[in-house]
Amino acid sequence: MTQPDLLVSPNSVLANALVRSIDLLRPRVAADRPNRIEFVVGTQINGAPHLGTNLVQAAAFTLARLARREFGIETAVKFGALDNAPYEVDLDPETHHSYQRTYFHALGKAGVDDLIDRYYRAFFDSLSDATDVEYIVETYTDQQASPGFRAEFLRSLEYLEDIRLWMAPSHGNVHVRVPCPECGWAEKRGDRTRLAGLDEDGATFTAVCMDHGPYEVHIDPEDDTPYLDLATLYRNLVKERLIGRDRKILPVMVKGGDWTFGCQLVDGALGAMGTPITQIPMRIFTPQVLAPTGAKLSKSLLRERGTTALPPDVEPWMLDTTTVPGDVDGYVDALLWLVGTMLSDPKHFFRSFTVRELSRLMHARPAEEANRPRAHEMGIYKRYFDLIASGEKTTEIRVNDASRRNLKEGKLIRFKCQGDEVLTKVTYVHRYADFDEMFDHESVASVNPTATRESQLANIRQIYPPEREAMGVLAIGIELIDPPRLRPKS
Ligand SMILES: [Zn+2]
Structure with a gap:
């Protein structure tokens, strides 16, 4: 393509070791045999996302789709909304210590949910629809309140x-x-925060508020208060320890490339706590978006230095992708095309890109790619492809795996075979327990006009082994809406 x-x-070094980027997960998938792979992507909830942020997120959905196809395992994306990002920072006039208040403390749960909805909901819904990958959102606030997170934190102490x-x-x-229980402000660098005691009920900390003076809090795994705000490295240590414990789910941290340097410190701490290597999540680092100087494109740097610091190659929407021209689906499809192009070779994925190079690539996207409608894609054997293209086959049969959950009447399916493709519209989706029940209700000729029920059953069961059939069966009604696009005959 x-x-x-x-x-x-x-x-x-890494690209040289891989045929496909997703192969990076193969040794762990083979060793752990997980039931499910979760691609975990964390984002600071501190205003409009920039291109780098959206690129990591689009990569997480794309990798989840690739892994599902490659390993035949259910996958999902877990979006960590870091609502403990600093909303405001202030200096104690006496000690000159920095104090900060998180987005959660400043805006409350409803305010944070509004931010997630405003900046990410439509974007994620569109990514999920395009990739057939489900996602869940978890805020840092909810995570820190969970007994597992608190127990893991106490263990680290x-x-x-x-x-x-x-x-x-x-x-x-x-x-x-x-944070101070009265006002929610906390010492940014913990200058006067002390661990006063550790007992079987938890840990006691003392700290000093710039307005309310000294205070004491007790962290207990059974209690979801008081709030526990960990700095970036420590938060990652506790989170990776926590999600690595469930051996049925393989966690894959999807992180921007700048994290490669920082992870060495997390690994050192994981090692110091005796964490077995098999309980440390996999990590995939995505391409960094670089300014012309080679430094990471940074919104906070621009915020500090003003828009005069804006590099000439940066298009304004790259810093606030909610202002991207066109609709959300169009933007998501362009991003998925970009990530797909990078993932076409590990050499293209495990590297960085300047904003200028990204602009060039996005403008090089073929117009016919940009103009084609969004459709669920399915590979299919030649003999069935030809029957669909001629309009003779109007029912397609699949097992009911996670990738089909979004299928419903009115959606489009693009069938692909050896470079040819045909676009169809779903007229109905019927769900059955198995192929026998399906043929009791569906027209045998609409599935394949050239074969009997018995020979069709035999063929289908060669494609789908019993454990796949056990997931349930879909009969998908389809009608041609476009003449098929066939490769030019050579
Ligand atoms: Zn206070």
Whole structure:
């Protein structure tokens, strides 16, 4: 599908080891045999997303679709909404210590939900629809309140001396933020926050509020208050420990490429706590979006330095993708095409891109690609493809796996076979327990006018083994809405 020479990338150590980027997960999938793979992507909820953020998210959905196809395992995307991002920062006039208040403390749960809806809901719904991958949203606030997260945090305190320098190599002062129960402000760098005691009920911290003076909080795994705000590295340590425990679910952290440097410190701390390598989540680092200087495209830097610092190659929508021209589906389809192009070769995926190069690529997207309607895609054998293209086959049979959940009347399906494709519209979706029950109700000739029920059953069961049939069966009514697009005959 990729045009030749659309992208030129040098080889790298990782790319050289892989045929496809998704193969990076194969050793863990083979060793763990998980029931499900969850692609975890965390995003600070602090205003409109920029292109880099959306690129990581689109990559998570695309990788989830690829992994489902490649490994035959259910996959999903888990979106971590980091509502503990600082909303406002202030200096204590006496000590000059920094204090901060999180988005959650400033806006409340309803305010955070509004932000998620405004900036991400339509975008994720569109990604989910285009990739047939389900997603769930979890805020940091909900996560820190869970007994599992608190228990894992308390366990890490028993190793505090061993992880201290991994979490804060320059001074060993680990930043645990326990906001003041009265006003919600917390010491940004935990200057006067102390672990006062650790017992079987939990941990006691003392801290000082710039308005309300000294206070004490007690973190207990059975209790969802008081609030526990961990700095980035520590939060990742606790989260990775927590999600690595369920051996039936393989977690894959999808992170922007700038995280490659930081993860070494998380790994050091995981090791210091004796975490087995098989309980450490997999990580996939996505391409970084770079300004012309080679530095990461950063919104906070621009916020500090004003728009005069805006590099000439940056198109304004790249910094606030809610202003991208066109509708959400169009933007999502363009992003998915971009990520798909990068994933066409590991050399293209495990690297960075300047904004200028990304602009060039997005403008190089073939117009016919941009203008085609969004459709669920299905590969199909040649003999069935020909029957659909001629209009003789009006019922398609599939098992009811996760990728089919969104199928319903009115949706489009693009059937593909060896470079040919035909676009159809779904006229109905009927669900059955197995293929026998399906043929009791559906017209045998509409599935395949050239074969008997018995021979069709035999053929289908060669394609789908019993454990796949056990997921249930779909009969999908289809009608041609476009003449088939066939490769030119050579
Ligand atoms: Zn206070």
